[in-house]
Amino acid sequence: MGVYLNDPGAYGLFQEDVSLTYYVDKSEIIKELIPLIELKRNTDKKTGTGKGKEPKYVAITRPRRFGKTVIANMIAAYFEKGVDSHEEFDTLKVSAYPWYKNHLNQHNVIRIVFNEMPRECTSYAQYINRIQTLLLDDLTMAYPNLKIRETDAVWDALKKVYTYCNGEKFIFVLDEWDYIYHQNFVTDADKANFTKFLSNLLKDKAYVEMAYMTGILPISKYSSGSELNMFFEYSMATRKKYSQYFGFTDEEVDVLYQKYLQTEQNPKITREGLEQWYDGYQTAGGKKIYNPRSVVGALSDNELGSYWTSSGPYDEVFYYIGANTDAVKDDVALMVADNPVPARVQEYAATSMELKTKDQIFSAMVVYGFLNYDNGYVSIPNKELMDKFAEVVQREPSMGNVYKLTKESGRMLAATKAGDTATMTELMEYAHNTHSPLQLYNDEAELASIIKWVYLKALDFYRIEREDKAGVGYVDFIFYPFIKSDDAIIIELKVNHTAEEAIRQIKDRQYALRFEGKFGENPEYTGRILAVGIAYNKNDENKRHECKVEVLRERLK
Numbered sequence: 404m405g406v407y408l409n410d411p412g413a414y415g416l417f418q419e420d421v422s423l424t425y426y427v428d429k430s431e432i433i434k435e436l437i438p439l440i441e442l443k444r445n446t447d448k449k450t451g452t453g454k455g456k457e458p459k460y461v462a463i464t465r466p467r468r469f470g471k472t473v474i475a476n477m478i479a480a481y482f483e484k485g486v487d488s489h490e491e492f493d494t495l496k497v498s499a500y501p502w503y504k505n506h507l508n509q510h511n512v513i514r515i516v517f518n519e520m521p522r523e524c525t526s527y528a529q530y531i532n533r534i535q536t537l538l539l540d541d542l543t544m545a546y547p548n549l550k551i552r553e554t555d556a557v558w559d560a561l562k563k564v565y566t567y568c569n570g571e572k573f574i575f576v577l578d579e580w581d582y583i584y585h586q587n588f589v590t591d592a593d594k595a596n597f598t599k600f601l602s603n604l605l606k607d608k609a610y611v612e613m614a615y616m617t618g619i620l621p622i623s624k625y626s627s628g629s630e631l632n633m634f635f636e637y638s639m640a641t642r643k644k645y646s647q648y649f650g651f652t653d654e655e656v657d658v659l660y661q662k663y664l665q666t667e668q669n670p671k672i673t674r675e676g677l678e679q680w681y682d683g684y685q686t687a688g689g690k691k692i693y694n695p696r697s698v699v700g701a702l703s704d705n706e707l708g709s710y711w712t713s714s715g716p717y718d719e720v721f722y723y724i725g726a727n728t729d730a731v732k733d734d735v736a737l738m739v740a741d742n743p744v745p746a747r748v749q750e751y752a753a754t755s756m757e758l759k760t761k762d763q764i765f766s767a768m769v770v771y772g773f774l775n776y777d778n779g780y781v782s783i784p785n786k787e788l789m790d791k792f793a794e795v796v797q798r799e800p801s802m803g804n805v806y807k808l809t810k811e812s813g814r815m816l817a818a819t820k821a822g823d824t825a826t827m828t829e830l831m832e833y834a835h836n837t838h839s840p841l842q843l844y845n846d847e848a849e850l851a852s853i854i855k856w857v858y859l860k861a862l863d864f865y866r867i868e869r870e871d872k873a874g875v876g877y878v879d880f881i882f883y884p885f886i887k888s889d890d891a892i893i894i895e896l897k898v899n900h901t902a903e904e905a906i907r908q909i910k911d912r913q914y915a916l917r918f919e920g921k922f923g924e925n926p927e928y929t930g931r932i933l934a935v936g937i938a939y940n941k942n943d944e945n946k947r948h949e950c951k952v953e954v955l956r957e958r959l960k
Contacts, residue, residue, distance in 0.1 A: 404485045405541030410514050413479035413576070414486040420473055421491045424666065425699045427655050429474055430497035432648040433481055436461070437502055439613045440510075440574070459613045460605070461645075462580075462622055462634040466772025468696040468711050469639075469649045471617040475514070475578045478615060482574050483512035510612065511573045513538070518582040527593035530583060531600060558603050565610035572612035575605065581618035602630035620770060643688040650684060650692035663702045671705050679866060680707050683784025685777045694772075697787055709787050711772075720791045723768050728801045730761040736805040739792050739859065740852035741869060743780035786862075793859050805856070808834055812860035819858075819935060819952060820890050827950040830857055831937065835948070850896045850939060851879060858882075864889065878914045883928070888958070890931045891918045897938040902951035905936030915955045929959040 438457045480488045521533040542560045543551045551560045605614050637645045684692040700710030734744040748766040765781050768774040775784040797809045818826035834853045865882040882892035893914050895905035918928040932955040939948050
């Protein structure tokens with residue numbers, strides 16, 4: 404055992420993860436890795452064709468907090484010698500495979516977590532010397548009969564092990580490989596040297612049984628030549644393989660939620676709430692993915708909130724928008740209004756140091772998990788991120804008219820509750836006349852986008868559902884108050900019809916039933932129920948709007 408070689412720390416961390424109340428079994432990722440390390444050729448008896456081993460270099464790139472380190476620790480704990488992890492793995496899905504025991508704790512594993520720094524580190528030389536010294540120490544202790552010198556390069560020491568110890572090999576588990584590139588003291592020359600270090604350590608080396616590497620940014624960004632081209636890279640949005648192992652799927656969240664209901668004495672979270680707050684990411688294979696850190700945090704705390712975004716400052720979101728505000732502000736406004744916008748981010752060729760075009764900005768935001776990318780469009784994935792974007796557009800004057808518009812959103816909510824239709828109409832017409840991305844709207848979908856802006860402040864007090872099932876149809880917007888005694892709001896939009904017709908539709912289709920309790924039960928929402936009709940005639944040269952508010956039910960006592 405050593406600091407890096409067959410490190411018991413990986414097993415210790417894995418033990419802690421497995422013991423969590425809301426642990427999700429991702430151990431089947433190991434079945435994807437076994438073909439990378441088995442040398443034998445498998446022959447299909449029916450066809451006579453043989454399938455050899457698969458390429459042994461795998462790089463997983465994902466936003467932070469999507470389970471990369473948890474998976475890396477599990478992989479190391481399964482393969483590495485020097486520990487006995489059968490007690491934990493025997494309970495997991497991987498134990499059902501016929502090869503399970505053949506590889507359990509049978510391999511040399513070198514696990515390096517690259518975000519660990521030497522004490523008071525101020526230079527790349529200190530950083531890389533620590534890694535090389537610790538690894539040489541491990542190899543010297545594990546192979547005392549070999550002449551491993553302090554001056555040896557680590558790849559020379561590993562080659563000695565392979566040469567003089569009957570072809571002994573190593574599985575490399577390298578976590579947060581791109582961490583050093585983001586440190587202030589690291590120069591461009593240092594970054595190039597680190598890339599060469601990884602290449603010298605791993606590329607075309609017989610002692611490498613497998614290299615499993617994780618990071619945030621794409622390898623191609625740091626390896627312009629051939630240094631790391633041996634890796635097959637798997638990102639969330641461009642490669643299907645491995646997608647189900649990072650983030651939680653719908654089915655996995657269903658299981659966690661049932662456990663939550665069984666273990667929490669006073670459950671305050673709904674399944675719909677988890678979906679609204681933490682879903683919204685999509686893999687290349689079309690799978691919906693939830694942010695795992697946030698789901699676990701919410702269920703553990705019995706409270707919905709910002710768990711992932713709280714791990715980074717508000718300025719982090721604005722950094723990307725502020726890099727070129729003029730280019731992105733209209734698109735950000737559209738996304739805040741729930742409209743995906745087209746973007747070219749197929750290769751995710753962006754870093755925080757190079758943000759010159761809109762596509763580069765959105766590429767970086769996808770890479771870091773602030774935006775979802777699907778079929779050529781980017782969008783804000785969920786309420787957790789929407790709150791951050793809403794905060795940006797309400798706090799940053801550089802957003803121009805979008806900023807001015809959303810600053811009025813608190814007044815729009817207050818006017819709606821007060822039945823002040825004159826103010827509501829004024830604000831709707833102001834929204835239409837500002838230089839927003841939707842200067843003209845000719846149908847209810849475009850009118851709905853303006854509604855999201857003028858009611859942006861309502862996100863602090865309401866769960867807003869668009870085209871929600873209610874009564875005997877689908878209503879344009881329903882505002883579910885977080886405080887159940889607050890006013891509930893139903894909004895129906897009409898183009899080339901009147902606000903009165905919108906109110907009549909709310910009544911005729913019994914949309915207010917959404918706030919009434921089940922038969923024989925008391926209503927969950929006890930505040931007033933407000934019907935709001937907003938109408939616009941697209942042929943009106945003066946762009947006049949009409950607003951009407953009616954109380955469908957008074958506050959319950």
